[in-house]
Amino acid sequence: MSAKKLFIQTLGCAMNVRDSEHIIAELTQKEDYSLTEDIKEADLILINTCSVREKPVHKLFSEVGGFEKVKKKGAKIGVCGCTASHLGEEIFRRAPYVDFVLGARNISKITQAVKTPKFVGVDLDYDESEFAFSDFRNSPYKSYINISIGCDKHCTYCIVPHTRGDEISIPFELIYNEAKKAVEKGAKEIFLLGQNVNNYGKRFRNAHKKMDFSDLLNALSEIENLRRIRFTSPHPLHMDDKFLQTFSQNEKICKSMHMPLQSGSSEILRAMKRGYSKEWYLDRALKLRELCENVSISTDIIVAFPGESEGDFEDTLDVLEKVRFEQIFSFKYSKRPLTKAATMPNQIPEEIASKRLTILQNRHAEILDEITKKQENQIFEVLFEELRANNAVAGRTDNNFLVQIQGSEEMLGAMKQVKITNAKRMVLYGEIV
Numbered sequence: 397m398s399a400k401k402l403f404i405q406t407l408g409c410a411m412n413v414r415d416s417e418h419i420i421a422e423l424t425q426k427e428d429y430s431l432t433e434d435i436k437e438a439d440l441i442l443i444n445t446c447s448v449r450e451k452p453v454h455k456l457f458s459e460v461g462g463f464e465k466v467k468k469k470g471a472k473i474g475v476c477g478c479t480a481s482h483l484g485e486e487i488f489r490r491a492p493y494v495d496f497v498l499g500a501r502n503i504s505k506i507t508q509a510v511k512t513p514k515f516v517g518v519d520l521d522y523d524e525s526e527f528a529f530s531d532f533r534n535s536p537y538k539s540y541i542n543i544s545i546g547c548d549k550h551c552t553y554c555i556v557p558h559t560r561g562d563e564i565s566i567p568f569e570l571i572y573n574e575a576k577k578a579v580e581k582g583a584k585e586i587f588l589l590g591q592n593v594n595n596y597g598k599r600f601r602n603a604h605k606k607m608d609f610s611d612l613l614n615a616l617s618e619i620e621n622l623r624r625i626r627f628t629s630p631h632p633l634h635m636d637d638k639f640l641q642t643f644s645q646n647e648k649i650c651k652s653m654h655m656p657l658q659s660g661s662s663e664i665l666r667a668m669k670r671g672y673s674k675e676w677y678l679d680r681a682l683k684l685r686e687l688c689e690n691v692s693i694s695t696d697i698i699v700a701f702p703g704e705s706e707g708d709f710e711d712t713l714d715v716l717e718k719v720r721f722e723q724i725f726s727f728k729y730s731k732r733p734l735t736k737a738a739t740m741p742n743q744i745p746e747e748i749a750s751k752r753l754t755i756l757q758n759r760h761a762e763i764l765d766e767i768t769k770k771q772e773n774q775i776f777e778v779l780f781e782e783l784r785a786n787n788a789v790a791g792r793t794d795n796n797f798l799v800q801i802q803g804s805e806e807m808l809g810a811m812k813q814v815k816i817t818n819a820k821r822m823v824l825y826g827e828i829v
Contacts, residue, residue, distance in 0.1 A: 400427070400430070401430060401437050404442040408445070410589055411590075412500075416442075418506075427510060439470070449732075461491065474510070475491075479559075480497045484518045498517045502518065502524075525600070537583060537808065537809045538587060541587065541588055544564060545561070556591060568605065583622075584623040613649060617649070623648065632655055650794050653693050660712035663708060664703070691795060694724065696727075697716075697726040712756065722764070726757055772816050775813055778799045780807045780810050780811075798824065799814055799816070799823070814826040
């Protein structure tokens with residue numbers, strides 16, 4: 397008898413990707429499902445949702461409506477993730493053909509959800525920090541590993557604390573064993589995940605040995621045959637000198653740092669409850685540039701947060717000029733339910749928000765072109781992970797540039813020295829040396 401078929405669509409961040417891997421592992425190893433990319437043959441259709449901005453929430457209901465139209469008779473539809481957490485039973489009212497709702501803090505209940513009509517699991521106090529999930533990874537060369545769940549920061553624009561609950565660190569032994577097992581199965585790189593990874597160790601469910609994020613990085617780097625360690629997202633507030641020194645000096649840590657700015661204005665940062673000032677952020681970013689010459693720095697920026705003046709926006713542009721980010725993820729402020737910013741006065745008109753976003757993105761494109769041009773004739777070690785059209789393969793440098801060369805499937809998982817021959821804004825083209 398053939399296995400039941402599972403179709404899963406993942407929206408949002410790397411943590412959602414890892415949650416989907418956990419769901420797949422539990423269902424394939426405990427409930428006899430196998431993955432399919434053909435939704436029409438699926439017995440179970442899942443969408444793992446994002447709620448950080450308004451657009452993915454709207455997408456959820458259009459997507460599940462489409463699923464209902466094409467699914468085979470008897471197939472179940474489940475809504476998982478962050479939007480499931482904050483909408484809960486309302487999803488049934490808006491989409492009555494949905495069979496169950498499973499929040500981001502309740503992923504380990506997936507086998508129960510599949511078997512229970514109209515199951516709702518959205519408990520923000522539910523603790524999965526010591527749950528040992530079954531093993532599944534989308535890539536044999538890279539392993540995502542959660543090191544914490546939840547977030548305590550309560551930034552005024554952010555819904556995450558209302559969808560993933562309070563922050564709890566995962567015990568070192570679970571993280572280490574998961575990383576070691578992944579490397580033994582061929583992973584060259586581990587990617588550590590948490591809402592504020594460098595706040596690791598502040599609170600565990602039970603008593604555990606005291607360990608901060610720098611200690612964790614150094615301990616994981618001792619794993620034999622592990623080549624690379626990446627992580628996201630660190631919080632600028634917790635970027636102490638020990639962390640920056642560890643990042644710079646440990647050769648296994650990839651020299652790519654995501655430093656979410658959100659705004660360059662100290663006044664707006666206070667209104668956002670970010671916990672740091674423009675001056676602190678610049679001090680940490682420029683210290684990082686000083687300690688680690690080849691580091692690439694990426695960031696998140698929100699324009700048109702309530703009350704943002706032209707001067708506040710100019711402060712953001714000033715940080716852009718001083719740090720010269722290799723990558724930015726930039727958005728217009730989006731009202732989210734349950735957040736303080738949604739009810740703040742002085743909401744910025746759409747036309748002003750759009751204009752500011754265009755100015756920011758256009759200036760960053762100019763900076764990126766200058767950065768990109770300097771990569772020509774440079775030699776990087778690249779881990780190849782992806783097949784591309786026209787007999788090409790692609791992978792990432794240590795400092796996170798995307799590199800493409802001519803090659804075929806046998807290159808996947810290999811780490812090679814590549815000389816950049818043609819540098820474009822989104823991808824560097826090169827040849828093996």
